Amino acid sequence: MRTALHLAxxxxxxxxxxxxxxxVKAAFAGRRGPPVLQLYFDLWKLLxxxxxxxxxxxxxxxxxxxxxxxxxxxxxxxxPFGGGLPAPAAFPGDVVLFAxxxxxxxxxxxxxxxxxxxxxxxxxASREVTFAALAEPALFLSIAGLALARGTLSWTAMLSxxxxxxxxxxxxxxxxxxALILVALAENSRIPFDDPNTHLELTxxxxxxxxxxxxxxxxxxxxxxxIKLFLLGAIIxxxxxxxxxxxxxxxxxxxxxxxxxxxxxxxxxxxxxxxxMNRIPQIxxxxxxxxxxxxxxxxxxxxx
Amino acid sequence: xxxxxxxxxxxxxxxxxxASLGTSRLGAAIRxxxxxxACVAMVPLLxxxxxxxxxxHAWILFVATMxxxxxxxxxxxNRSLREASVRTEIEPLIxxxxxxxxxxxxxxxxxxxxxxxxxxxxxxxxxxxxxxxSLLMIGLLLIVSRTKAVTQVVGYLIxxxxxxxxxxxxxxxxxxxxxxxxxxxLFVAVFVMGIVIFHINRAFDxxxxxxxxxxxx
Amino acid sequence: MLATLLLLPPIAAALSLAKIxxxxxxxxxxxxxxxxxxxxxxxxxxxxxxxxxxxxSLDAVGLLILSPTSALFAGVSVYLGGYLARAxxxxxxxxxxxxxxxxxxxxxxxxxxxxxxxxVALETSTLVSAPLIYFHHTGRALEATWKYLIVGSxxxxxxxxxxxxxAIAATxxxxxxxxxxxxxxxxxxHLSKPWLHAAFVLLLMGYGTKMGLxxxxxxxxxxxxxxxxxxxxxxxxxxxxxxxxxVLRATQICAHxxxxxxxxxxxxxxxxxxxxxxxxxIVGQADYRRLLAYASVEQMGVLVFGLGFGVLGAQGxxxxxxxxxxxxxxxxxxxxxLLQLYxxxxxxxxxxxxxxxxxxxxxxxxxxxAAVGLPPFGLFISEFMILRAALAGGASAxxxxxxxxxxAVIFLGMCVAILPMAQGDDSPREARxxxxxxxxxxxxxxxxxxxxxxxxxxxxxxxLIDSAARQMGGG
Numbered sequence: 001m002r003t004a005l006h007l008a009x010x011x012x013x014x015x016x017x018x019x020x021x022x023x024v025k026a027a028f029a030g031r032r033g034p035p036v037l038q039l040y041f042d043l044w045k046l047l048x049x050x051x052x053x054x055x056x057x058x059x060x061x062x063x064x065x066x067x068x069x070x071x072x073x074x075x076x077x078x079x080p081f082g083g084g085l086p087a088p089a090a091f092p093g094d095v096v097l098f099a100x101x102x103x104x105x106x107x108x109x110x111x112x113x114x115x116x117x118x119x120x121x122x123x124x125a126s127r128e129v130t131f132a133a134l135a136e137p138a139l140f141l142s143i144a145g146l147a148l149a150r151g152t153l154s155w156t157a158m159l160s161x162x163x164x165x166x167x168x169x170x171x172x173x174x175x176x177x178x179a180l181i182l183v184a185l186a187e188n189s190r191i192p193f194d195d196p197n198t199h200l201e202l203t204x205x206x207x208x209x210x211x212x213x214x215x216x217x218x219x220x221x222x223x224x225x226x227i228k229l230f231l232l233g234a235i236i237x238x239x240x241x242x243x244x245x246x247x248x249x250x251x252x253x254x255x256x257x258x259x260x261x262x263x264x265x266x267x268x269x270x271x272x273x274x275x276x277m278n279r280i281p282q283i284x285x286x287x288x289x290x291x292x293x294x295x296x297x298x299x300x301x302x303x304x
Numbered sequence: 305x306x307x308x309x310x311x312x313x314x315x316x317x318x319x320x321x322x323a324s325l326g327t328s329r330l331g332a333a334i335r336x337x338x339x340x341x342a343c344v345a346m347v348p349l350l351x352x353x354x355x356x357x358x359x360x361h362a363w364i365l366f367v368a369t370m371x372x373x374x375x376x377x378x379x380x381x382n383r384s385l386r387e388a389s390v391r392t393e394i395e396p397l398i399x400x401x402x403x404x405x406x407x408x409x410x411x412x413x414x415x416x417x418x419x420x421x422x423x424x425x426x427x428x429x430x431x432x433x434x435x436x437x438s439l440l441m442i443g444l445l446l447i448v449s450r451t452k453a454v455t456q457v458v459g460y461l462i463x464x465x466x467x468x469x470x471x472x473x474x475x476x477x478x479x480x481x482x483x484x485x486x487x488x489x490l491f492v493a494v495f496v497m498g499i500v501i502f503h504i505n506r507a508f509d510x511x512x513x514x515x516x517x518x519x520x521x
Numbered sequence: 522m523l524a525t526l527l528l529l530p531p532i533a534a535a536l537s538l539a540k541i542x543x544x545x546x547x548x549x550x551x552x553x554x555x556x557x558x559x560x561x562x563x564x565x566x567x568x569x570x571x572x573x574x575x576x577x578s579l580d581a582v583g584l585l586i587l588s589p590t591s592a593l594f595a596g597v598s599v600y601l602g603g604y605l606a607r608a609x610x611x612x613x614x615x616x617x618x619x620x621x622x623x624x625x626x627x628x629x630x631x632x633x634x635x636x637x638x639x640x641v642a643l644e645t646s647t648l649v650s651a652p653l654i655y656f657h658h659t660g661r662a663l664e665a666t667w668k669y670l671i672v673g674s675x676x677x678x679x680x681x682x683x684x685x686x687x688a689i690a691a692t693x694x695x696x697x698x699x700x701x702x703x704x705x706x707x708x709x710x711h712l713s714k715p716w717l718h719a720a721f722v723l724l725l726m727g728y729g730t731k732m733g734l735x736x737x738x739x740x741x742x743x744x745x746x747x748x749x750x751x752x753x754x755x756x757x758x759x760x761x762x763x764x765x766x767x768v769l770r771a772t773q774i775c776a777h778x779x780x781x782x783x784x785x786x787x788x789x790x791x792x793x794x795x796x797x798x799x800x801x802x803i804v805g806q807a808d809y810r811r812l813l814a815y816a817s818v819e820q821m822g823v824l825v826f827g828l829g830f831g832v833l834g835a836q837g838x839x840x841x842x843x844x845x846x847x848x849x850x851x852x853x854x855x856x857x858x859l860l861q862l863y864x865x866x867x868x869x870x871x872x873x874x875x876x877x878x879x880x881x882x883x884x885x886x887x888x889x890x891a892a893v894g895l896p897p898f899g900l901f902i903s904e905f906m907i908l909r910a911a912l913a914g915g916a917s918a919x920x921x922x923x924x925x926x927x928x929a930v931i932f933l934g935m936c937v938a939i940l941p942m943a944q945g946d947d948s949p950r951e952a953r954x955x956x957x958x959x960x961x962x963x964x965x966x967x968x969x970x971x972x973x974x975x976x977x978x979x980x981x982x983x984x985l986i987d988s989a990a991r992q993m994g995g996g
Contacts, residue, residue, distance in 0.1 A: 170308050171315035285401045286326055289408040293322065296415045297315060300430055303419075421715050424692045440682070447675060456671055463678055470685050474698060486681065489644055493674050500651070500667055 005251070006085045010076050013255065014230035015039040015223065017262045024266025039226060043219045051215035056117045064112025065213060065220040071105035072227045079234055080156045081254050090156035095143050098155060099136070102187070102231075105224065106132055113209040120201045124208035127277070131193060131205065134284035135186040141291035142179050145172065146239075148298045159238040169301055175294035177239055181264075182287035184232035188225065190265060192283070195274045203274075233261040307429055310350040314435045314469075317343040318411070321442040321462055325407040326400050330385055333458050334378050337465075340439075341373035344465050348472055351428040362475075369468075372487055377461065377494050381454060384501050396449045403449055410441040427473060439466030453501050457494060464490045523569030523579060523632065526560040529553055530625030534618045546617040547601060553621060554591075554598040557628070561591040565981060575701070577632045581989035585839055586766050587631040589846030590759040592970070594624050596963035597751045600854050603960035604751055607861045608657075615652050622649045623760075630763045636684050636700045639767065643680070643731060646760060647673045653756075654748040665740075665747035672740040676730025680767065683723030687774070690716035702770055706777040714780070721775050721784055725791065728767035731760070732821045733814075734791050735798035742802070745814035745853075750860055753810065754853025757817040758846035765824055765842065772828055773993055785829040789920050792826025795819065796927040803934035808866045809859070812938055813852055816892060819931050820845045826924060827907035828993075830914040835990040837906030843982075844891075844899040844974055850967040851888035855881050858960050859942075868938050872945030880956050882943045884964045889939045891971045893932045899974030904928065 019036040026033025035041075053061065078094045078101075080087040087094075110129060113121035149169050150158045186193045189206035201208050210221050237257035243250075275283060320340040324333045348362040396403060414437035421433065439462055446459025468486045533553040537546045564579060565588075571578040579587065605613065623646055630642035647670075655666040684700065690712040691705055692698045699705060705712070730737035745753040768788075775784040799819035806812040824845070827838035858881040863871045874882035891898040911921035978986075 171312050175315070175319065282326060282401050282404065285404045286322075289322055289404050290319070292408045293315075293318060293411060296412055296434070297431060300415060300418075300434060421719060423689070424694065424713060444675070447671065453667065460671070460674055460678070463675070467678060467682050467685065470682060470689075474685065474688055474692075489677070489681070493648065493670075497670055497674075500655075500663070500670060503655075503663055 002085055002247075003088045005247075006081060006088060009081060009085070009251070009255070010073075010227070010230075013258070014226040015043060017229050017233070017258065018226055020259055020262035021266040021269065024263050025270050028266075028270035039222065043223055046219035046222070047216050049215040051213075051217055054116055054212060057115050057212075060115040061112045061212075062217070064108045064115070065217045065224070067108035068105040069220045069224040069227075071101045071108065072224050072231070075101035075105075076227060076231055078155055079231055080159050081234055081238070081251075085251070085254075087156045090154050092152070092154050094154050094156075095147065095158070096153075099139060099143070102228070103132070103136075105228075109209055109221075112213075116212045118212070120204075120208050121211065123202075124204055124206065124211075127205045128189075128209060131186055131280055131284065134281050135183050135287070138179050138284060138287040138291050139183045139187075141288055141295055142176050142183065145176050145291060145295040145298050148295065148302055149173075159235065159242075169298055172294040172297040172301070173239060175290045175297075177236055179287045179291040179294065180232070180236050180239070182283065182290075184229070184236060185265070185268065186280075186284060186287075187232060188229045191269045192272045192275045193280055198274075229262075229265075230258065233258055233265075237261055307350060310347065310429045311431055313343045313346045313350060314429060314431045316340075317465070318435045318438055321439050321465075322404070322407055322411070324458065324462065325442060325446065326404045328400065330452060330454050331382070333455055334381050334385075337458050337461055338374050338378040340462065340465060341369060341377075344468060345369035345374065347432075347469065348475060351472060351475060368487055372491055373461070373465075377490070380494060380498055381457065384498050385454060387502060396451060398449055403445065407442055407445055410445060411438040414438040414441055423473065432469060432473065436466045436469035439463070439469065442466075453497075457497050457501070460497075461490065461494070522560055522563055522567070523577065524572055526557060526564070527572075527577065527625065527628055527632065529556055529560075530621045530628065534621035534625065537617045537621060538614060543605075543613045543617075546613055547598075547605065550601070550617050550620060551598040554595040554624070557624065558591040558595040561588050565985075571634075576635050576638055577629070578634050579632050580634070580992070581985050582766065582769060582839070582992065583631040583633075585985055585989055586762050586842060587628060589762065589843050590624075590627055590631065592967075593755055593758045593846055593850050594620075596850055596854070596967060597755050599959055600751050600857070600963045603957035604749070604857055604861065606957070608749070611658070616656055619649045619652050620755075623653070623755075627759055627763050630766065634702050636687065636702060636705070636770065639770070640677075640681055640684050643728070643764065643767065644677050646763070647677055647731065650752075650756060650760065653752045654744050656749050656752065657747070659747070662747040665743035669740045669744040672730060672737065676727045676737060678727070679723050679730070680727025683720045683725075683727055683771070686716050686720035686723060687712075687771075689713070690720055702774070705774045709777050710779050712774075712778045714778075717775065717778055717780060718783060721771050721780070722787065724771040725768055725787060728764045728771070729791060729825070731764035732768070732825075733761060733818050734821050734825060735795040735818060738795070738798065738818045741818055742811040742814040745817065746808060746811040746866065750810065750853045750857030753813070754849050754857070757813070757853060758849040761817065761821055762842050762846060765821070768825065769828065769993075776993055781831070785831075788825050788829035792822045792824075792829065793920065793923055793927070795822025795825065796924065796931070800927045800930040800934065803931050803938070806934070806938060807868055809868050809871065809938065809942065810856055810866050812868070812935065813849075813856060816852070816931070816935065817849065819928075820849075820892075823904065823907065823924075823928075826920070827903075827910065830907070830910040832990050832993055833910035833913060834907055835993040836986055837903050837910055839986045839989055840906065840974075840978070841900070841903035844903050844971060847967045847971040847974070848888060848892045848898075848900060851884060851964045851971065852892055854960070854964040854967075855884040855888055858956065859885070862954050862956075868942060871942045874943050874945075878954050878956055880961050884961070884968065885939060886943050887968045888964070889935060889943075891968065893935055894928065897975040898971050900971070902975055902978075 016036065018039050019034070022038070023033045023036055075098050077089045078087050078098050106128070110125045113125045146158055147153050152158055185191070189196060194205040194207070195203065196207060198204055198207070201211070210218070213221055237254065241253065241257045243253055317340045320336045320343070324336040327333055327336065345366050348365045398406070415434040417437055418434035423433070427433065443459045443461070443463030443466060446462065447456050450456055450459065464486055471486060530553055533549050537549050564584060569579055626642045626645040626649065630639055630646070633639035633642060651666050651670055654669055655662050687705065688698045688700050691708050693711065726737065733741040745757065748756070772784050772788065775781060795818050799815045799822060802815045803812060803819070806815065820841070824838050824841055827834040827841060858878065859871055859874065860866060862878055862881070865871065874885055876882070891900055894900045894904045908921055908924065911924060912918065
C-alpha cells in the first residue's frame with residue numbers, strides 16, 4: 001500500500017512543480033500567468049501529436065528521451081518520501097546509484113543532442129556537461145556529509161525516521177541545504193545557471209539540447225525534467241522538514257513542503273539574473289566549498 | 305552539550321570568511337568582514353551564557369569589538385575606497401575559483417590541525433579552535449593572493465579575527481590583556497595602513513600593490 | 522634609574538611634538554639619546570630592580586641587548602645633525618617624535634619580563650618605524666613602507682598568536698595560566714607539548730619576520746634600501762636585536778621544558794636558509810643599500826644558527842649581537858655619507874671613495890672588514906665561537922660546513938661589491954668633498970668599539986654574556 005502511494009505521488013505530482021514556479025514568476029511580474037496545471041495539459045497535447053525526426057539522426061536520438069526518463073524513474077524508486085513512505089528499493093550504497101542514474105540520464109540526453117549534428121546542440125551539450133561536472137562534487141560532498149551525520153549510505157535510512165540531528169548539526173545542515181539548493185538549481189537548469197525562458201539559442205544551456213525533440217519525445221523530456229526537479233527537491237524538503245506523523249499528515253506535509261520548494265525556486269528565478277558563463281564555475285565551486293565546510297563541521301561533531 | 309547559538313555564530317563567521325575569498329567586489333569584501341566581526345563579537349557573550357552569568361568583561365569586549373571592528377574600521381576602509389574610486393578587484397594571481405578551492409583545503413587542514421591540539425579543559429564549543437585556525441589561514445591566503453591594497457588589509461583583519469577567537473579560550477585567565485592587544489593592534493595598524501593607502505593612491509593613482517614592483521632584485 | 526631610562530624617551534617625544542624649531546627637536550633627541558646611554562652604562566654598574574609589579578626588570582640578556590641599542594641611538598643622534606642638514610627641507614616633527622617613541626618602545630622590550638608586554642612594545646616599534654622609512658616621501662619609499670607594514674603586521678600577528686598559544690600551553694589543571702617569563706621557564710615540563718611546539722613555531726616565524734630571517738625577509742631589502750641610511754642602520758642594529766630577544770625568550774622556555782632539540786633543529790634550519798638567501802642575493806647585487814640589507818639578513822641567520830647549539834652557541838650569538846650592532850652602525854652611516862655625496866644608491870655609481878671622500882672611504886673599508894668577520898674585529902670572535910659550538914654540539918658536521926661555506930661566499934660577494942667603491946678609478950677632475958665631522962664621528966666611534974671588542978672583551982661583559990647564556994640551558 002505504501003509503495004503504491006509512493007508510486008502514485010512519484011508519477012502524478014511532479015508536473016505540478018513547474019506550474020507553481022511559473023505562477024510565482026508571473027505574480028512577481030504582475031501578470032496572471034498560466035494555470036498551475038498547465039504542464040499536464042501540455043503533456044497530454046504532446047503525447048497525441050506526431051513526431052518529426054531529422055534525417056541526420058539515428059536511433060540514439062529516438063532512444064535518448066526514453067532512456068533519460070527510465071533512469072529518472074529508477075532513481076526515484078530509491079528515494080523515500082519520508083518515513084511513512086519508504087523507498088520501494090533500498091540497499092546500502094544506493095546513494096551512489098542514485099547520483100549515477102541521474103548522470104546516466106544526462107548522458108543519454110547529451111548523446112541525443114550530439115546525434116543531431118547541429119552545432120547549437122553541441123554547444124549546449126558541452127556547457128551542460130561542464131556545469132554538471134562541477135556540480136557533481138557538490139552533490140557528492142553533501143551526500144557524504146549527510147552520510148557521516150546519519151551513519152548510513154542508504155537514502156531510506158538517511159532521510160526517514162526522526163532527525164534528531166538538527167540540534168546537533170544545525171549550522172552544518174543549513175550549509176548542506178544551501179549547497180543542495182544550488183545543486184538542484186544547476187541540475188535542473190534554473191536561474192542563476194540557465195534561463196528556461198530565453199529564446200536565444202546562444203544563451204541556452206539545457207534548452208538548446210532538447211530543441212530538436214518533438215511530440216511524444218518532447219513530452220517525455222518535459223516529464224523527466226519535472227521528475228528530476230521533484231527528486232532533488234524531495235531530498236531538500238526531507239532534510240529541512242524532518243517530521244514524522246500519521247500517514248495522511250505525513251503526505252500532506254511532504255507535498256506542502258514540495259510546493260514551498262517550488263515557490264522558493266520561483267522566487268530565486270524572479271529575483272536573480274542568470275550569471276555570466278564564466279561565473280557559473282565559481283558559484284558551483286562555492287557550493288562544493290559549502291558542502292565541504294559542512295562536512296568538516298560534521299566530522300568534528302561526529303568524533304567529539 | 306552543544307551551544308547552538310555559539311555554533312551558528314562561529315559557522316557563520318567561517319562562511320563569511322570563505323565568501324570573502326570568492327568575491328571580486330571590494331565593498332562586498334569589507335561588508336563580509338564587518339558581518340564576520342559582528343559574529344565574532346557575539347562569541348564572548350555566548351561563551352559566558354553557558355556558564356551562567358554574563359560578566360562585565362564580556363560586555364566590554366562585545367561593545368568594543370562592535371564599535372571598532374564593525375563600525376569604525378569598515379567606515380574607514382570605505383572612505384579609503386571612495387578616495388581611490390575603485391570598485392572591483394581584478395583577477396587575483398590564482399583566480400577566484402582556485403582561491404576558493406585552496407581556501408576550502410586550508411579549512412580542512414585547520415580542522416585537522418585542531419585535532420592535534422587538545423585543550424586542557426573542554427572549550428565552550430569544539431568548533432572554536434578549528435574555525436579560529438581557518439580564519440587565520442583564510443586571512444593569510446587573502447593577503448598573499450590579492451593585488452588590491454584594501455583587500456590585503458581585509459585579509460589582515462580576518463586574521464586578527466582568528467587570533468581574537470584564540471584569545472577567547474583564555475577568557476577567564478587573561479581577561480583583558482590579549483583582547484586589548486588585538487583590538488589596539490588592529491585599530492592602530494588599520495589607521496596607519498589607511499594613511500599609507502591614501503598616500504599610495506595620491507602618489508600612484510591606484511591602489512594596486514602588484515603595480516608596486518619597481519623594487520626588485 | 523631603570524624607570525628614568527624607560528620614561529625619558531616618551532616624554533621627550535611628547536615634547537618634540539610641540540611647535541618648536543627643528544634644531545631644538547634635534548637637540549632634544551640628542552640629549553635624550555645620550556642620557557639614555559649614560560643610564561644604560563650606569564645600569565651595568567648598579568643593576569636596577571623590579572618595577573611596576575615585576576613587569577619590568579633588566580635581566581642579563583635584556584641588558585646585553587639594551588646596551589648596543591643605546592649606543593646606536595646616541596651615535597645616530599649625532600650623525601643626524603650632518604645628515605639632515607644636507608637632506609631636503611621638510612618638517613622633522615613626526616620624524617624625531619617617532620625616533621624617540623621607537624627608542625622608548627625598544628627599551629621597554631628589552632626590560633619586559635612579561636611576554637604580553639614584550640609583544641606590545643614590539644608592536645609599537647613596528648608601527649612607529651613606518652613613518653621613519655617613509656621619510657624621503659618618494660614613490661619607492663612608499664612602496665617599501667607598504668611592504669614593510671603588511672609583512673611586519675602579519676609577523677606581529679603571528680607572534681601574538683604564538684604568545685596566546687604559550688599561555689594555553691601553560692594552563693594548569695585549575696584553569697590558571699601565566700605569561701611571566703620566569704614562570705614559563707619554571708613550568709618546565711608541565712607545559713603542554715603540542716601547544717608549546719605550535720607556540721614556538723609561531724613565535725619563531727613572527728619575531729623572525731621582524732628580524733628579517735628568510736623566508737620572511739622580503740621587506741628588508743626594500744625597507745633598508747629606501748629608508749634614510751641612518752634609519753636603516755638603526756633598525757638593523759637595534760630593532761632586529763630586540764626581535765631576536767623574542768626568539769631568544771622562546772628558545773629559553775623551550776629549553777627549560779626539555780624541548781631543546783625541537784627548537785634547535787628549527788633554529789639551525791632557518792639560520793642556514795637565511796645565510797643561503799643572503800649569499801644568493803649579495804653576489805651580483807647592484808645597489809649598495811640593498812647589499813647591506815642582505816648582509817643584515819645574513820647576520821640574523823648567524824644569530825639564530827648560533828642559538829641552536831646550546832649554551833656555547835648562545836654565548837657566541839650574544840657576543841654577535843653586540844658586534845653586529847656596531848658593524849651595522851659603521852656601514853650604514855658610511856653609506857649615508859656616500860648617498861648624500863654621490864647622489865646614487867648604485868654600486869656602479871660610486872667609485873674611488875678613498876680619494877674623493879677619504880674619511881668615509883676609510884670607514885667603508887673598515888666597516889667591510891668588520892662585517893665580513895676579519896680579525897682583529899669582534900665579529901671574527903663571535904663567528905668563531907659559533908663555529909666551535911656547531912662542531913662540538915651537533916651530531917654531524919654538515920651544518921658547520923654549510924655555515925662556513927656560505928660565510929665564505931658572502932665574504933667574496935661583499936668584497937667584490939665594496940672594494941671597487943672604495944678604491945676604483947675615478948676621474949681626477951673630481952675634487953675632494955667636504956665631510957662634516959658629525960657624520961664621521963659616530964661611525965668612527967663604532968669602529969673603535971668593534972676593534973676593541975675583537976681584541977679584548979671587558980670582564981664584566983664576558984661575565985654578563987656567560988650568565989645570560991647559562992639561562993639558555995635546560996633547567
